[in-house]
Amino acid sequence: MIKILTIIGARPQIIKAAAISRAIKNNFAKEIKEIIVHTGQHYDQNMSDVFFEELGIPKPDYNLNVGSCSHGIQTARMIEGIEALLFKESPDFIVLYGDTNSTLAGAVAASKLSIPIVHIEAGLRSFNRKMPEEVNRVVCDHLSTLLFSPTVAGFENLVNEGFDKMNKQPYTPENPGIFHCGDIMYDNSIYFSKLSDGKSVILEKYNLAPKKYILSTIHRDHNTDDDKNINSIFEALIEISKTTQVVLPLHPRTKKVLELEKHHILLNKIKSNNILIIPPVSFLDMINLEKNALMIITDSGGVQKEAYFFKIPCIILRPETEWVEIVETGNAKLTGSEFTKIINAYQEYIKGNINDFSGIFGDGNASEFILATLLKTFNETKVGKEL
Numbered sequence: 001m002i003k004i005l006t007i008i009g010a011r012p013q014i015i016k017a018a019a020i021s022r023a024i025k026n027n028f029a030k031e032i033k034e035i036i037v038h039t040g041q042h043y044d045q046n047m048s049d050v051f052f053e054e055l056g057i058p059k060p061d062y063n064l065n066v067g068s069c070s071h072g073i074q075t076a077r078m079i080e081g082i083e084a085l086l087f088k089e090s091p092d093f094i095v096l097y098g099d100t101n102s103t104l105a106g107a108v109a110a111s112k113l114s115i116p117i118v119h120i121e122a123g124l125r126s127f128n129r130k131m132p133e134e135v136n137r138v139v140c141d142h143l144s145t146l147l148f149s150p151t152v153a154g155f156e157n158l159v160n161e162g163f164d165k166m167n168k169q170p171y172t173p174e175n176p177g178i179f180h181c182g183d184i185m186y187d188n189s190i191y192f193s194k195l196s197d198g199k200s201v202i203l204e205k206y207n208l209a210p211k212k213y214i215l216s217t218i219h220r221d222h223n224t225d226d227d228k229n230i231n232s233i234f235e236a237l238i239e240i241s242k243t244t245q246v247v248l249p250l251h252p253r254t255k256k257v258l259e260l261e262k263h264h265i266l267l268n269k270i271k272s273n274n275i276l277i278i279p280p281v282s283f284l285d286m287i288n289l290e291k292n293a294l295m296i297i298t299d300s301g302g303v304q305k306e307a308y309f310f311k312i313p314c315i316i317l318r319p320e321t322e323w324v325e326i327v328e329t330g331n332a333k334l335t336g337s338e339f340t341k342i343i344n345a346y347q348e349y350i351k352g353n354i355n356d357f358s359g360i361f362g363d364g365n366a367s368e369f370i371l372a373t374l375l376k377t378f379n380e381t382k383v384g385k386e387l
């Protein structure tokens with residue numbers, strides 16, 4: 001039996017963790033014991049608890065309740081809390097997802113204690129070091145022992161940064177194993193899409209007709225915290241809403257910014273147009289909203305990919321993306337926050353200029369591959385201790 005300690009904290013990580021927890025429960029219950037640590041980075045009911053209830057994720061064994069603060073303070077508090085739990089639990093591996101401050105904290109704490117790091121979503125790069133996420137993922141990758149990349153581009157980024165794909169067991173931080181395995185969020189989308197069909201009534205709740213609305217989400221600090229960018233994005237959404245309704249489940253960061261005195265005129269303009277602002281929704285509701293949208297306009301990493309999973313054209317409100325393959329297909333367009341680029345992309349997709357959505361994200365079994373590789377690594381190197 002091996003013991004893994006999983007760190008989650010932000011909304012997308014909680015959702016991602018569902019895939020691995022489900023695979024452990026279904027296929028590895030006798031071999032892998034999972035301890036879940038929630039850093040408390042996200043804490044609103046609709047940013048955290050809702051996902052545990054709905055997605056069948058085991059309740060976290062620990063919650064560090066770190067909450068919102070500056071990057072330095074938030075990350076430092078997480079490192080302190082995670083370190084104490086690593087001493088207490090002495091896991092064989094720590095499992096980290098993506099690129100948030102919770103990921104970074106887990107990587108720093110575990111590496112100092114020589115606990116092997118498993119990084120899920122390794123290798124993704126925006127090549128924009130102004131993004132806090134880019135810093136987090138680069139640090140995490142370079143401290144990891146097992147790196148699982150969801151895409152070919154991600155795998156190639158690792159090779160370009162000096163990771164050797166020929167490395168063999170025993171894997172260590174100096175001799176890491178890199179793998180291209182597909183996307184656990186693709187696993188999740190297949191699994192939860194069926195559940196969403198049976199359970200979600202979000203369209204009825206908001207009186208939305210399939211393919212008659214555009215789904216939008218906005219939360220990147222580069223967009224919300226820059227007056228020019230937030231104005232330009234919302235002016236574009238207002239313009240688009242004159243012909244197609246826009247539905248916007250509002251991230252708490254964006255809500256707080258829009259409620260600032262300086263954005264009152266903009267907020268009133270948004271409210272007086274055909275833009276439906278709703279609180280963040282559950283994942284099953286989000287899938288339903290995504291599948292039935294005419295188009296998706298987002299700066300979210302996860303949502304742009306889910307648009308692709310469900311074959312919906314997507315406008316990405318960023319100048320670059322880590323998910324380059326979806327842009328290469330033509331079914332996603334990078335516009336940044338520029339008004340004209342957003343409108344032009346919208347008009348292109350309204351004309352029906354959409355290509356094939358070929359398979360990019362694996363076969364839906366990434367989680368099983370990751371866990372099998374982890375087990376094999378443990379058995380072949382006897383990393384850690386037997387429980």
Ligand code: UD1
Binds near residue numbers: 011041101132221
């Ligand atoms: C974080 C991640 C980002 C990820 C996003 C997913 C980092 C650096 N950023 O960004 O990569 O895409 O989560 O959503 O880790 N807030 C609440 N309630 C909550 C959570 C947040 O009100 O439950 C508000 C607070 O005012 C907080 C702000 O949102 O200051 C930002 O939260 P934070 O977790 O720092 O960053 P995100 O923008 O959510």
Ligand code: UDP
Binds near residue numbers: 012281282287300306
């Ligand atoms: N999501 C959700 N409800 C919402 C908005 C997003 O369940 O109201 C899901 C979405 O389907 C995706 C994940 O949250 O799986 C993406 O999270 P977010 O956009 O916050 O972060 P990012 O992916 O950009 O890091």
